[in-house]
Amino acid sequence: MCIYIVFNLVLLLLVSVKKMTDCQADGEGANSPMELYEKLNAQGEKVRSLKTAKAEKAEIDAAVQLLLKLKVDYKQMTGNDYKAGCPPSENVVMSDNGPAADGADDEDTVDPWNVATSNAKGVDYDKLIVRFGSSKIDQELVDRIEKFSGQRPHRFLRRGIFFSHRDMHQVLDAYEKSKSFYLYTGRGPSSEAMHVGHLIPFIFTKWLQDVFDIPLVIQLTDDEKYLWKDLTLEECRRFAVENAKDIIACGFDVNKTFIFSDLDYMGASPEFYRNVVKIQKHVTFNQVKGIFGFTDSDCIGKISFPAIQAAPSFSNSFPQIFGGKKDIQCLIPCAIDQDPYFRMTRDVAPRIGYPKPALLHSTFFPALQGAQTKMSASDANSSIFLTDTPKQIKNKVNKHAFSGGKDTVEEHRKYGGNADVDVSFMYLTFFLEDDEQLEKIKQDYTSGALLTGELKKILIETLQPMIAQHQERRKQVTDEMVQQFMTPRPLNFNF
Structure with a gap:
């Protein structure tokens, strides 16, 4: 068994080295934003061709992973997300973060016990x-x-x-x-x-x-x-x-x-x-x-x-x-x-x-304080709890929800807010069902037509009835119902 484990570990190491070598080779020569943009276009076309040809799943997945890596590299180099048909400006300033680029993942801590990032937008999911x-x-x-x-x-x-x-x-x-x-x-x-x-x-x-x-x-x-x-x-x-x-x-x-x-x-x-x-x-x-x-x-x-x-x-x-x-x-x-x-x-x-x-x-x-961390059950002010009253919800959102707005009404009307870092808008993306309404809120907030206080009011009016309805349903859940759910038994389905 020990020999088997050691053999597998060595094999995994060799495969990892091979993958790293392949990725490095694929990324070589992208010394400018335009060169990297062209590589992204080519890789995107390769992914589409593989899918059209119904290639093996492993081959498609490998091509997609490389495409994602190139997108991360592009954002690191230019500061902007890659968009097909939108080549980088000739005047774009290349990011020069030195060795930190290789260790960029270190900025985000993600494991089953800790989630933290230095980015106000939250974890870089790509x-x-x-x-x-x-x-x-x-x-x-x-x-x-x-x-x-x-x-x-x-x-x-x-x-x-x-x-x-x-x-x-x-x-x-x-x-x-x-x-x-x-x-x-x-x-x-x-x-x-x-x-x-x-x-x-x-x-x-x-x-x-x-x-x-x-x-x-x-x-x-x-x-x-x-x-x-x-x-x-x-x-x-x-x-x-x-x-x-x-x-x-x-x-x-x-x-x-x-x-x-x-x-x-x-x-x-x-x-x-x-x-x-x-x-x-x-x-x-x-x-x-x-x-x-x-x-x-x-x-x-x-x-x-x-x-x-x-x-x-x-x-x-x-x-x-x-x-x-x-x-x-x-x-x-x-x-x-x-x-x-x-x-x-x-x-x-x-x-x-x-x-x-x-x-x-x-x-x-x-x-509530921002997307750098997830909510914590141990910090009452970081979260909206399912036991909170309408008044508590209102106070928490107004007092603690991180804002992407400007410091003054005049500045906000002129320059608009940043919905990407605004916690009230983030919460609405989870709970507001209407896509068109959500997009209009974003446009109005970004343009300055909608103020931070008005955005928080929309969130409060979304959360209060949602949580009140949950509380009402919870009152109907008896100990006998819990016992029924938690009793091992055949369920109503056929495989």
């Missing part, structure tokens, strides 16, 4: 796609989802909030052949009250469940919170139940949804625990350190949790639901910071005879 090795959700994929779901794409897809994926095309290929799939997402219950950022994966997961008519499992990692947070077992259990009520209030179908607590389910399901130990056996200490950035001391306490979070990706972890079948495809909607768990899962899956889970990644929901 760079993150390249670094994580995922694929961009392009218009072709959005169109395919619309075709098979029979519904207009969710606003999260239309606006690029879910922006990256792994193997979603394979899920749709199988679905086209009448082979269904199931959904898996989760929540770490570290507090009694959830905030609006926590709703994003659940809002989208409910839409997927509805339009594809498929089952869903939701994991509550209360065991993880007990070991990592200063909480008692009783508190973790209570938080899990309270968070389950907020999740149920999103409108999930009880006949197609199973919510489970790790503390309860793992001891009651030998099949789930067997998968956990299978995964653990196939993950090396160094692999966990490398993927998650753990130190040696971290690994002592944390090495088991990637396996616990991986196990729901495999259908035979839920024998009451899937009848022991182990070949049912899993699709995981989650924020991009959770991807390290599932990179490991996808590496292990074929070695233990299971299909790799597919993923859909979302951007981060920013803190």
Whole structure:
């Protein structure tokens, strides 16, 4: 086994070196913005040709990854996004950031526990796609989802909030052949009250469940919170139940949804625990350190949790639901910071005879103070909580929401605001359904016709009824309903 692991590590190293060499060779000679622009045009044409010719998926993905890398290089060189048909100005000033260009990813910290960036616009998601090795959700994929779901794409897809994926095309290929799939997402219950950022994966997961008519499992990692947070077992259990009520209030179908607590389910399901130990056996200490950035001391306490979070990706972890079948495809909607768990899962899956889970990644929901970090449940003023009153929502937005407006009304009317860094506008991109209304708000704010206070008022009037309606639905969720959702049982579907 050790020889096998060493051999694989050496092989992976050689492949990585080869890829790096290839990328460097492809990028050579782009010494000016115009040369890089021409390379981008050529690479874009290559991607289109490969897709038209229905080339192998691996070849298309490699070409797309190089295209994304060139776009990142172009933005680094010129300070502007690449746009086909819009060559760079002859007077463009080339960026000269020295060695920082190679380490640009260091500006963004993205892992399952920390998200931070120095950019007021937030994390550079194009760079993150390249670094994580995922694929961009392009218009072709959005169109395919619309075709098979029979519904207009969710606003999260239309606006690029879910922006990256792994193997979603394979899920749709199988679905086209009448082979269904199931959904898996989760929540770490570290507090009694959830905030609006926590709703994003659940809002989208409910839409997927509805339009594809498929089952869903939701994991509550209360065991993880007990070991990592200063909480008692009783508190973790209570938080899990309270968070389950907020999740149920999103409108999930009880006949197609199973919510489970790790503390309860793992001891009651030998099949789930067997998968956990299978995964653990196939993950090396160094692999966990490398993927998650753990130190040696971290690994002592944390090495088991990637396996616990991986196990729901495999259908035979839920024998009451899937009848022991182990070949049912899993699709995981989650924020991009959770991807390290599932990179490991996808590496292990074929070695233990299971299909790799597919993923859909979302951007981060920013803190009120700006997009440099995501919301924190431990900072009441960084978040709009689902328990907030209309008055609290109004006060938080007016007092804490970072503004992209100018310092004075006169300056704002003259120069306009920056919607790309304005938190109120960012929140509206998540929650305002009307695309035309959202675009008009952006145009008015950018031109100076709409003031910061007026923009905040629009957000307040959007959030207050949304949260009030959620609170009303949550009042209807009884302990008996929670127990029904959390009882292992056959769900209403046929594979």
